[in-house]
Amino acid sequence: MKKLTINNGTVVLVPVVPAGFAIGVVIRADGKGRAVGAFFGPRVNSASDVNASELQLESAVLVCRFGDHGLHTKRWPMIGVIPSWGSAPWHVxxxxxxxxxxxxxxxxxxxxxxxxxxxxxxxxxxxxxxxxEAQYGSGVVEAKLAKLLQ
Incomplete structure (x- = not known):
């Protein structure tokens, strides 16, 4: 099985209960299970509701360190990348x-x-x-986002 490559700037959908998705941006992933991401509301229903060019770190509802299990299991679908990705506005x-x-x-x-x-x-x-400073599991990120996006 081919190892999943997670690129910096990848935009993902994070499922939140009871319905819909939060939007996430992988700021950094080390390929060893650790990542830093920024997560955004409001809830969306699908990838077609996301305009990646409008996402900015300053408007994130959550910035955290997290484990990349949700990405590897495809529970968090990768739907694109930030246009003209550059690390300056998306710093660790x-x-x-x-x-x-x-x-x-x-x-x-x-x-x-x-x-x-x-x-x-x-x-x-x-x-x-x-x-x-904690590193959250992907399920904890989902629960935090569900609460933040009520």
């Missing part, structure tokens, strides 16, 4: 997670291959606007 961002001290947080930065390049402890307020 920094992520934050809780520290034992509620006044602090960890901020982790990844390189383009999704390897950690730095981790620092900062005041919690500085990490508040950053996405959560």
């Amino acid at each position: 961002t920094k992520f934050s997670r809780r520290h034992d001290n509620p006044d602090l947080c960890y901020v982790t930065e990844y390189d383009e291959s999704l390897n950690v390049i730095s981790e620092v402890v900062l005041p919690a307020a500085e990490g508040k606007a950053l996405p959560d």
Whole structure:
């Protein structure tokens, strides 16, 4: 069986209950199961409802690290690519997670291959606007999007 290649800039449909799909963009995939994506609403019914050229990172309802199982099983159909894909507007961002001290947080930065390049402890307020550092399974991404797109 041929291994599925997931290219940066790939646009996917993510099923959300009770019906429809969220739109996703694979910002980076390392080919080893790790990916970073941006996900958008409102819900759509099919690929024909998606205009990839209108998607912008700033309008994502969710940016997260995720496992690529949904892509490999084709539960998340790949429907195209962002026109004129370039990494500049679709950068791998920094992520934050809780520290034992509620006044602090960890901020982790990844390189383009999704390897950690730095981790620092900062005041919690500085990490508040950053996405959560956890890596979600594809089912968790679906559940989060279903809640966000109610």
